[in-house]
Amino acid sequence: MKQQRTCGEALTALLEAYGVDTVFGIPGVHTIELYRGFKDANIQHITPRHEQGAGFMADGYARVKGKPGVCYIITGPGMTNIVTAMGQAMQDSIPMLVISSVNRTAQLAMGEGRLHELPNQLAITKGVSRYNHTLLNVDNLPKVLAQAFAVFSSQRPGPVHIEIPIDVLAQDASHIDMTPWPMPAPPAANPQSIDAAAALLASAERPLMILGGGARHASKPAQALAEKLVMPIVNTCNGKGVVPSSHPLCIGSTPSHPAIREEIEQHADVVIAVGTELAETDYDFFFLGDLAMQGKLIRVDIDNGQLLRNHRPDVPVLADASLALAAINSQILDEKSSKMDAAVARCKAIQDKTLDMKKATYADFFATLTDTLGDCVIVGDSTQPAYYAQAYYETHHTARYFHSTTGYGTLGYAFPAAIGAALASPETPVIGLTGDGGGQFSLSEIISAVDAQVPVIYIVWNNSGHGEIRRFMDDANVTRTGVDITSPDYAALAAAMGCASATVNSLEDLKASLLAAKQHTGPFLIQLNEDALGCGYAF
Structure with missing residues (x-):
């Protein structure tokens, strides 16, 4: 009797239920079952000429669309080809879902020279993914996909890799519940952290805000807070446009420039850095040395580990950028009426200094x-x-x-x-x-x-x-x-x-x-x- 739905078909249907409308991939003998469900799915398939291209396509799609780019990748060489693209997405916190095949369950880790065999695909992708998993039981498909999409909805995003043995891809999945799992919302900040951040900002004479890629969805609360405190705004490269460049408080999107570094390091008495690593490629593009801030530092990030890298924060705030900024904003009085002219003049003076190059x-x-x-x-x-x-x-x-x-x-x-x-x-x-x-x-x-x-x-x-x-x-x-x-x-x-x-x-x-x-x-x-x-x- 013919199976009603294979694991591969169920996977494609579940992805569509999670809102996936595009898949990038190069079909291969090990991924045939991944493609069986396309005839019934409203998903377009784009075929690159190299798996690295598939990853970069998914990366560009995710940055513009605001939802995960998805790739179907062949066992072995397909995975080693896409790892570079996963590394780029990992570094820039871009949501990417890589679904790959892997050799049959009974052949895993045997080293018998099977077609496309790698001793351990997950070991190769571990350093370039937020979560990776081998699906050994078809019943776990809904749970594993739920964990993958939870990374995208509520954590610091990045690539996720799920590999499925080719025999599991062909197994009957007709009994699986195809309802997507509810997704957790991004975390809000601890109230004490918000109180400490708001108090520090309220006492600042020369505050400054830096917005990184992690603040992409926080434009409104970021702009509102900056206007209340009439403080200059620096967008990093991945934060370009979080606050429009035309805004009078926006002083540019290169914190590497000596004039902006000087403002961050020497003149700002409180810096609030939101969704940014404070890392070399954004802040030391001209190889001037690491930042050395003399003022206090508030860091807002959804990644608890990132809060403690590169620079010691005086107030670390573990939270989604938009939620944290909105919470801080609710505790800050509006001062723009009396200080805006002076702040705009300050920003203009900094901008003028950046024109030298x-x-x-x-x-x-x-x-x-x-x-x-x-x-x-x-x-x-x-x-x-x-x-x-x-x-x-x-x-x-x-x-x-x-x-x-x-x-x-x-x-x-x-x-x-x-x-x-x-x-x-x-x-x-x-x-x-x-x-x-x-x-x-x-x-x-x-x-x-x-x-x-x-x-x-x-x-x-x-x-x-x-x-x-x-x-x-x-x-x-x-x-x-x-x-x-x-x-x-x-x-x-x-x-x-x-x-x-x-x-x-x-x-x-x-x-x-x-x-x-x-x-x-x-x-x-x-x-x-x-x-x-x-x-x-x-x-």
């Missing part, structure tokens, strides 16, 4: 993008304009700019991650911004965008090799080795893949190509020669 050529490049496309999403790789954007590109909303330049710092991110971002927000123009060196890590994903007809706009910033590392070698008096690589003609490659393309050598040509790309129904690649623009290094 701003380059007009890069400013004009980004202005061309936004003036032509309007509200758009820019997904950056490790490339000169992304380094510049770390310091100077500002947004009015969250999830409008993100990159792999900082944090884990992988290459090959933009091509696939921009696909995920465009699928998450099809009404918003999405730019994948990569260098000619980094782009070679994942240029095959251009054809994935063609297959799916995703209207992503790719811009390849061509400086004939690994320009940033070339500069570091020169500065260190090291003979250039391995950095002057041959770069392909990206426009010709894109055309060969069925992707519309153009090569531009001026901002006027770039604008014309952006307008053409905006009207195009599929992906469009623009190759831009850095030398023609006269940009040079970002800093």
Whole structure:
């Protein structure tokens, strides 16, 4: 008698019940059962050309959509391929669900040379996941998925890996309750912690707020608290747009800049840091040394371990950012009427100090993008304009700019991650911004965008090799080795893949190509020669 529903079919149906609408994956002989349920599911499947691309697509999707990106991954090499993407998502606290197959239950850990066999897949993914599990009993599928989605709903997010033996994937799951489990809400803060934080802020003469990626959903209470205390606001790179850059109290999104570091370290008597690691890649981008704050520090984070890393807090607040800020806000009196003018002047003075490294050529490049496309999403790789954007590109909303330049710092991110971002927000123009060196890590994903007809706009910033590392070698008096690589003609490659393309050598040509790309129904690649623009290094 034919089974009514296999474990693989039940998994797909349960994912749909949890709100999943897109899966990224490359089908393989071990994952056939994962795909049996697609015929009855309202879930689109996107096929990358490499499992790392699947992970980066899920990452870009999650950042823009605000819910987990999901991947179906083959046993063994599929898992080792996606680990780099999981590392990037782990570093940036991006929700990602990786479902993989693994060898049959009776064959696990036997080392018998089975197809795709790894001695211990979970050991490989342990360091790049918040939770990982081997499903050995089909009856536990609803519980395990509930634990996975609980990570996304109520903890510091990141990748989750669930592996399922291929024999378990084929087992009968007709008896399983397919109702999603209720999800726990994110935690509120201890009242004593809120009292201590509010008291410290109320006594401050020169308070300052820093907003990291963990404050992405806390825009309203963050802005309300800053306005009550009339304090400057610093958004980190992953916090760009949490408070709009146009807000008069917002002083920029690079706490690495010497002027902003000086304000944090020497002038602020109380700093409230929300959802930020206070780590090197955000605060020491120019290698000036770790932060040394002289004032008091309030840290708000959903991760108890993170509260005690990098910098000792005077008041640690373990809670969801939005709930904590709202609670603190309820205890603070509104002072903006008497102090706002002075605070705005203070912020303007700090902003003016940050303009010393701003380059007009890069400013004009980004202005061309936004003036032509309007509200758009820019997904950056490790490339000169992304380094510049770390310091100077500002947004009015969250999830409008993100990159792999900082944090884990992988290459090959933009091509696939921009696909995920465009699928998450099809009404918003999405730019994948990569260098000619980094782009070679994942240029095959251009054809994935063609297959799916995703209207992503790719811009390849061509400086004939690994320009940033070339500069570091020169500065260190090291003979250039391995950095002057041959770069392909990206426009010709894109055309060969069925992707519309153009090569531009001026901002006027770039604008014309952006307008053409905006009207195009599929992906469009623009190759831009850095030398023609006269940009040079970002800093």
